[in-house]
Amino acid sequence: MGSVTDDEVIRKRLLIDGDGAGDDRRINVLLKSFIKWCNSGSQEDGYTQYQRMLGTLGQCEFSMGKTLLVYDMNLKEMENYEEIYTEIGQNLTAAHEKIAECKKEILQAKRIRKNRQEYDALAKVIQQHPDRHDTLKQLESLDKELQHLSQIKENVEDKLELRKKQFHVLLSTIQELQQTLENDEKFSDADEHQENQMETENGH
Amino acid sequence: MGPNEFDPQRSLQVLHMTVFSQSFSPCGKFLAAGNNYGEIGVFSLSAALGPEATEDSKMPIVTFKAHDGPVYSLLSTDSQLLSAGNGEVRAWNWAELVKKVSVGLGALGEVDNSLLMAGGDNKIHVMDLESGDFKMVLEGHSDYIHCLALRDSAGECLSGSEDGAVRIWDFRTGREVHSIEVFKYQECSRPQYGKYISCLTTDSDWMLCGGGPSLSLWHLRSVTPTTVYPVPGCQREACFHQDLVLSVGDGPFVSHCHLSGDVKARIPCTPPSLYSMRLNYSSQEHRVLSVAGSSQN
Numbered sequence: 001m002g003s004v005t006d007d008e009v010i011r012k013r014l015l016i017d018g019d020g021a022g023d024d025r026r027i028n029v030l031l032k033s034f035i036k037w038c039n040s041g042s043q044e045d046g047y048t049q050y051q052r053m054l055g056t057l058g059q060c061e062f063s064m065g066k067t068l069l070v071y072d073m074n075l076k077e078m079e080n081y082e083e084i085y086t087e088i089g090q091n092l093t094a095a096h097e098k099i100a101e102c103k104k105e106i107l108q109a110k111r112i113r114k115n116r117q118e119y120d121a122l123a124k125v126i127q128q129h130p131d132r133h134d135t136l137k138q139l140e141s142l143d144k145e146l147q148h149l150s151q152i153k154e155n156v157e158d159k160l161e162l163r164k165k166q167f168h169v170l171l172s173t174i175q176e177l178q179q180t181l182e183n184d185e186k187f188s189d190a191d192e193h194q195e196n197q198m199e200t201e202n203g204h
Numbered sequence: 205m206g207p208n209e210f211d212p213q214r215s216l217q218v219l220h221m222t223v224f225s226q227s228f229s230p231c232g233k234f235l236a237a238g239n240n241y242g243e244i245g246v247f248s249l250s251a252a253l254g255p256e257a258t259e260d261s262k263m264p265i266v267t268f269k270a271h272d273g274p275v276y277s278l279l280s281t282d283s284q285l286l287s288a289g290n291g292e293v294r295a296w297n298w299a300e301l302v303k304k305v306s307v308g309l310g311a312l313g314e315v316d317n318s319l320l321m322a323g324g325d326n327k328i329h330v331m332d333l334e335s336g337d338f339k340m341v342l343e344g345h346s347d348y349i350h351c352l353a354l355r356d357s358a359g360e361c362l363s364g365s366e367d368g369a370v371r372i373w374d375f376r377t378g379r380e381v382h383s384i385e386v387f388k389y390q391e392c393s394r395p396q397y398g399k400y401i402s403c404l405t406t407d408s409d410w411m412l413c414g415g416g417p418s419l420s421l422w423h424l425r426s427v428t429p430t431t432v433y434p435v436p437g438c439q440r441e442a443c444f445h446q447d448l449v450l451s452v453g454d455g456p457f458v459s460h461c462h463l464s465g466d467v468k469a470r471i472p473c474t475p476p477s478l479y480s481m482r483l484n485y486s487s488q489e490h491r492v493l494s495v496a497g498s499s500q501n
Contacts, residue, residue, distance in 0.1 A: 107446065110446040110447040114446070114447035117447065117462060117463035117464045118409075118410065118423075120464055121421060121423070121430035121463060121464065121465075122423055122426075124430065124431075125423070125426075125428050
């Protein structure tokens, strides 16, 4: 059943469309009508047929003109698309290059960031220690104090030595005086004793 | 065993699996991960990260048993993968050949063609990669060593250990330059977590260390702690990246912090506790950060 209807369909199609579609059919019809017109007899019929043929010819020319224009348009569009295509290709390569450059820049920036962070980390540690100038100043003032104090100490020691020497002199003088006084007493005792002896001798 | 068959023992293993260490290949296209069963799995980054990745392409392309005990540390040199487990270090060519090397454990570091191995015997052994003999032994720690970091600019290496001290060693003289007892500094110490140092990394003049004491940034020239990061839990691995500090540890997240001390972001992850973190610098198209840890229960 299917094949029969298929055959019917094909036959119908061929009957309707036997001359091809559209423009092709028009040209075939024109050809057939030209031949009919050449073979026709009467004047009026011939004239109307002639007019009809001119009309069909006009239509054919019109459709040919249209097709030519469409062809031109297609060519121009192709060119346009080629241009756009090359432009896009160039943009792509440019973008790739930019991406590569940006990647390099990113690496550079990351290195810089890493260096800065290392610097910061060390700076934090350094901050914890007191300032160098302050420590130096403290050291200087401590030095001065030390010198000052050591000078005072020297002075005091000198004074102490001097006083010791003075006391020594004083004590030795006192001792000498004591000795002299003792000696004097001894002599004066001895003198008195002698005098007493002489008096007792004289008294007898 | 086909991939679709259900293996109950394997599923139990997967449930209790913990990844301790990772390493990217020198070409940057593969990631090796070592787990607590002594296996090393190699994943292909291009397959797993590509646009047509499926569940299968995220499975390891190769898994092999490397050690009897857990693989605690992995390190990639120019052509080899070195893995350290309980008692031995093995070298595998990234083209999958096996070559047993020598004895050491714990943490691995590489500098100038020599391999540094540090671990349970409290010492760091420096071995020449070409000849295979030991050049130096650095002694001084009183407890086992958790982590190593290298400071190429000064020819030194740092080691952090269970005894709470970070020691800085000079390669040329083989002697200790400095010893920093992190837990003795008020601002870092967290006595409730202990004093061990489990993560250590250095960036020429600066050092990050953490573990029992909180994660802190130190200036090495003056040996002073400059910033303490308010990250909860013990950190197992930390690293410097551009202008950030990334760290992982207890807790299912990766912390991104600025050098100044504020936590910029805390990216959540599936494992409840992370042990290892690696950045893939050797590849341009697979620049990833990979973190690994214990399995979800």
